[in-house]
Amino acid sequence: MVGLDTNINFWNQPWIPWLDYAEFKGTMEQLRHQNPILKGIKDIFNVEERRWNSEVITRLFEEELGRRICDIQLLPEGHKDKVVWKPNNSGNFSMKSAYYLDQCYKFNDVNSVWKWLWGPGIHPRLSMVLWRTIFEALPTKDKMRFLREQQCDLCSHEQETTMHIFKNCPFARAIWFSGPFAIRSDMIPSNNFKYFVITLLENHCRQLRKEIASYIACYVEVIWRVKNEAWSGVTTPTLSRAIWHVHQRFGECKNSATTINANLIWNRGKTTQMADITLWVDVMSQIT
Ligand SMILES: [Zn+2]
Structure with a gap:
């Protein structure tokens, strides 16, 4: 804890309470x-x-x-x-x-993931997006207590938190599932977004992790933008459009070294993908 007459070293003594x-x-x-x-x-x-x-x-x-x-x-x-x-x-x-x-250490490998996140293979801008989301730096409504209306703008069912809009929201779950990695976000147990991301990465082979991390960052960017547009009344959130934007953003961000891998995965999942998207769109139309 920091006193007014502090002697704490800025760089070496861990003075930010929520960071290990x-x-x-x-x-x-x-x-x-x-x-x-x-x-x-x-x-x-x-x-x-x-x-x-x-x-x-x-x-x-x-x-x-x-x-x-x-x-x-x-x-x-x-x-x-x-x-x-x-x-x-x-x-x-x-x-x-x-x-x-x-x-x-038996339960996670946070330190290595942390170092790895800032390493080569992920665009620094995407690393920053992930870093800000993982450490709850995005101003979701639960952090703005002065807002009377706290509901998620994507589903209107629950309070807007980082975990809700990026993992648990039906809108978010549909996008995870429709993406190139067909992720069932509801099947990944985690108490916070940081452990969700770590578990997600650890469940995939090392060769794919950087690509998946880039995908998560693209996904977060799009969801955050869609939710802000819905909040400000600019547009009504549309699942099919959000899915398209995530795919497009991910395509832009992929570097040439991972293009072959990504295309293989994309093509492998393509046959089931349209059916999955239709299913999720149907689910969403019943919710909203
Ligand atoms: Zn929601």
Whole structure:
């Protein structure tokens, strides 16, 4: 936890509470080469007003994530920085929580996925889209408590959250299933979008993972745009058009190295695809 008179190192000490250490380091590595003069947390404080410097933070982390960082509560005056053991809700270290932490590699491989996400083979823009979605940086309605109307604009059935609009919404599920990888998003158990993406990638062979990651990013871009257009009343969300846009976007983003693979998969699934799309369109027409 950060005190007003902080000595925390900006680059090396994990001061963003919701990131684990690998995620924190990965995030910082993206910023380091452009901001070599930053040293401590103090450099992103407004010292006179004793608060976060929102202007600097927004420039560094972009708007949504910057806003979230500015919401991190600072310790009251007179309190020094405090080390918190995050695996325990109390913030105190215990042998039991250390054991679970030590064993968690059995359940996922977050660190390697994190490094891999920023590696070659995925366009940096798509990596950024995935990164922002995975870390809940998109301003979904559940984060905007001041909005009275919280329903999903794509199905009008549930509250709009990252998990809902990108995984659980019938509209989203139809697009997952109609895509080149025919993904049944409802069959992938996960508590949040980050683990959904990781599980999805781990369920495919290594050669396909970069391509699938690019597809997820294209999918997220389109869903987010369709939902915003529906929210602002520009257009009514149409499943067939959204499916077409995801396919088109994915086609644009594929690099030449993966073109052959992607075409093979696409052609393999093509025979069943139109029937699947029709089925989902039928399902959606009954819902809306
Ligand atoms: Zn929905």
